[in-house]
Amino acid sequence: MAFTITCPVCGIRRGYEFRFGGEDKGPMPPEESLASETWCEYVHMNNCIAGIQKEWWFHRDGCGSWFTIYRDTTTNQQVENR
Amino acid sequence: MTINLERRSPVKLKGRPVKTGIREGRQIVSGYAGAGKGLHIVDLSHFSRWDIQDKRLSRIQPYGDMIPEKPGQIFMDKHLLMGRLNATQAVAWHFSELKPDMPQTQAFTDITDAAVALALTGPAVYDMAEKVCALDLADPLKTPPFLVQGPFSHVPCHLWVLDRTDSGGCLALTCSRGYAHDMVNSILEAGAEYNVTPEGEDIFRAWLGWGG
Numbered sequence: 001m002a003f004t005i006t007c008p009v010c011g012i013r014r015g016y017e018f019r020f021g022g023e024d025k026g027p028m029p030p031e032e033s034l035a036s037e038t039w040c041e042y043v044h045m046n047n048c049i050a051g052i053q054k055e056w057w058f059h060r061d062g063c064g065s066w067f068t069i070y071r072d073t074t075t076n077q078q079v080e081n082r
Numbered sequence: 083m084t085i086n087l088e089r090r091s092p093v094k095l096k097g098r099p100v101k102t103g104i105r106e107g108r109q110i111v112s113g114y115a116g117a118g119k120g121l122h123i124v125d126l127s128h129f130s131r132w133d134i135q136d137k138r139l140s141r142i143q144p145y146g147d148m149i150p151e152k153p154g155q156i157f158m159d160k161h162l163l164m165g166r167l168n169a170t171q172a173v174a175w176h177f178s179e180l181k182p183d184m185p186q187t188q189a190f191t192d193i194t195d196a197a198v199a200l201a202l203t204g205p206a207v208y209d210m211a212e213k214v215c216a217l218d219l220a221d222p223l224k225t226p227p228f229l230v231q232g233p234f235s236h237v238p239c240h241l242w243v244l245d246r247t248d249s250g251g252c253l254a255l256t257c258s259r260g261y262a263h264d265m266v267n268s269i270l271e272a273g274a275e276y277n278v279t280p281e282g283e284d285i286f287r288a289w290l291g292w293g294g
Contacts, residue, residue: 009153009168010231014216017233061233063153063168 003076009063021056023047024068050074092198092262093125095280106181112282121206121273122281123266126199126254130176136189137170144185145174156227156242161292163242163254165229173240175199177292198262201286202269205250206276213272219243219253226251235268237261244290252289 003015023046029038047053052072059065070079089107101113108128140146148157150166157164161178173193176182184190202210208220214235230241237257245252257265270278 013232059231061238063231065168 005057005069005078007059007062007065008067009065010059013059013062017059017061019058019060021058021066023049024054024056052079089128089195091125091127092259093127093200093266094263095123095125095266097280099282101282101284105179110283112284114280114282117279117281117285118277119204120277120279121202121204121210121250122285123269123273123278124201124203124281124283124286126177126201126283126286127197127259127262128194129199130181130184130192130194131197131199131256132174132176132184133191133193134172134174134189135170135191139166139170139172142185142187142189148174154229156229156244158227158244158290163227163244165240165242167229167231167240175242177287196259197256198259198265199254199256200265200269201252201254202273202278203250203252203281203285203289207251207253208246210269210273210276210278211253214268215241217241220246235265235272237265252286254286 004012005015005018006012025042029042050073052070054068054070056066056068071077072079087107091108097114098116099111099113100115101111103110103112105128110128111125134142134145134149136142139149142149145164148159148162148164149172150157150164153166153168155166161176163175165173167173184192211219215233217230217232219230219241226246227242227244230243232241233239234241234255239255239257242254244254
């Protein structure tokens with residue numbers, strides 16, 4: 001079992017039970033006077049960090065929770081929350 | 083004009099029913115001929131299940147006091163199982179012969195017809211389950227009854243570990259109704275070496291001490 005994720009409800013589970021939800025990009029930019037370039041940047045552009053990044057995961061086969069974890073993308077291991 | 087609705091279980095078990103009845107428009111099998119003392123598969127799809135959602139579940143009346151505090155915990159009472167799923171969601175499962183009235187508030191949704199519900203009782207329940215499920219249902223750190231949400235035969239399920247002893251156990255599982263046929267086939271195939279046979283609801287009630 002190479003990749004496990006700790007769900008806040010169900011505990012440690014196999015990575016196969018989850019769906020990746022993308023990098024955590026923080027809150028949406030305010031809608032007021034939002035430029036299309038800013039919105040495009042927020043939606044489509046990723047940092048693609050080679051190292052530890054904060055990302056969203058969905059427990060698809062379990063409790064259905066959305067939550068964030070920190071994962072080292074170079075080792076594909078979850079690391080302690082920071 | 084009165085309309086008599088006929089409702090059908092999503093599960094079809096091969097066997098000769100010897101004790102049947104009609105309840106809420108459903109054909110109920112309480113016992114099958116030739117069921118031995120081995121591993122049994124029981125169709126529980128006809129029992130009422132309610133989804134309960136609220137940001138403060140403990141305040142829901144009249145069931146708030148019965149909703150366990152932590153996800154995975156189960157409250158068992160006479161003919162009632164109440165499982166906590168997460169911070170805002172719980173499931174009530176009624177096993178009384180008379181269908182209970184569901185409170186008409188936004189917190190409650192009747193999900194009986196949307197799901198398939200099965201029970202496995204008898205010896206080697208967890209040996210069989212291990213063949214189709216990677217979750218540790220026999221975790222010695224957990225004392226039954228407890229609830230696990232996860233894949234069983236690759237299907238997202240609620241797994242109710244109700245009893246676990248040296249001589250066997252009782253495991254109930256629920257999942258979306260559309261998986262019924264494949265789920266039953268998977269269990270029958272995995273349970274073939276344990277001589278799994280269909281049984282009626284009486285054996286499930288008896289196992290939990292709820293009488294026949």
